[in-house]
Amino acid sequence: MAEVVILPGTPDEAKAAAGELAADAIERVVRARPDAVLGLATGSTPLPVWSALASRPLDLSRVRGFALDEYIGLPSGHPESYRAVITREVVDTLGLDPALVHVPGDDGGPIETAGERYEAAIAAAGGVDVQVLGIGRTGHIGFNEPGSSFASRTRVKTLTAATRADNARFFSSPDEVPRHCLTQGLGTILEARALVLLAFGEAKADAVAGAVEGPVSASVPGSAIQLHPEVTVLLDEAAASKLRFADYYRDAWDNRPDWAR
Numbered sequence: 001m002a003e004v005v006i007l008p009g010t011p012d013e014a015k016a017a018a019g020e021l022a023a024d025a026i027e028r029v030v031r032a033r034p035d036a037v038l039g040l041a042t043g044s045t046p047l048p049v050w051s052a053l054a055s056r057p058l059d060l061s062r063v064r065g066f067a068l069d070e071y072i073g074l075p076s077g078h079p080e081s082y083r084a085v086i087t088r089e090v091v092d093t094l095g096l097d098p099a100l101v102h103v104p105g106d107d108g109g110p111i112e113t114a115g116e117r118y119e120a121a122i123a124a125a126g127g128v129d130v131q132v133l134g135i136g137r138t139g140h141i142g143f144n145e146p147g148s149s150f151a152s153r154t155r156v157k158t159l160t161a162a163t164r165a166d167n168a169r170f171f172s173s174p175d176e177v178p179r180h181c182l183t184q185g186l187g188t189i190l191e192a193r194a195l196v197l198l199a200f201g202e203a204k205a206d207a208v209a210g211a212v213e214g215p216v217s218a219s220v221p222g223s224a225i226q227l228h229p230e231v232t233v234l235l236d237e238a239a240a241s242k243l244r245f246a247d248y249y250r251d252a253w254d255n256r257p258d259w260a261r
């Protein structure tokens with residue numbers, strides 16, 4: 001199923017190398033189709049992807065984008081809303097056309113049906129070509145917390161206490177982290193044509209091991225990637241430290257066939 005790539009070096013070197021590999025995957029798709037559809041992730045993890053892409057001579061002005069998720073309940077324009085984060089860290093960094101980049105719930109319609117509208121917008125765009133993913137300590141991808149159905153679509157979810165604590169670093173107090181969110185479902189994510197999941201640091205090692213090698217289970221929502229035929233998992237040594245088959249992944253990557261280089 002997945003190509004698991006463990007990047008050597010210091011954490012910063014591994015992040016930069018992972019960013020370049022993810023950017024390679026995105027660049028291939030955009031060169032083939034300049035109006036490709038990217039699935040966009042927020043959080044700290046994907047930042048090296050955006051900086052690697054931004055430094056390439058690649059026209060991204062026709063690229064379309066769909067964010068994975070958004071908080072519910074932040075005042076409009078809040079700097080930590082994912083609308084604001086995507087604008088700051090992705091749209092502005094890459095020179096995307098803001099009119100072509102969507103975040104769940106940003107169309108101003110009722111929240112109860114925001115998921116259905118978002119699904120319709122993704123379908124109208126022809127689906128996502130490459131979905132960039134981080135993974136939370138709880139094993140979430142998007143904001144699909146443990147128990148999320150593998151068939152789920154974009155909908156309202158309640159964040160776990162662990163995720164709210166992890167994201168409190170972006171807010172002035174933990175209480176300010178919203179309890180609810182809109183997130184693409186696992187079923188939505190699995191329909192993207194390719195997935196690129198990145199994870200860095202020891203705190204992610206259990207979630208990565210569960211997602212890549214654990215039982216396929218709604219208790220580890222990231223394990224849904226095992227059902228997808230086109231997944232690349234990019235890790236530093238710390239995030240890979242609990243993988244049983246790490247030596248095999250290194251060997252397979254170092255000896256990948258010439259046509260896969």
Ligand code: PGA
Pocket residue numbers: 042043044045046134135136137140141142
């Ligand atoms: P992080 O979040 O990139 O900020 O670690 C990842 C996630 O929660 O999916």
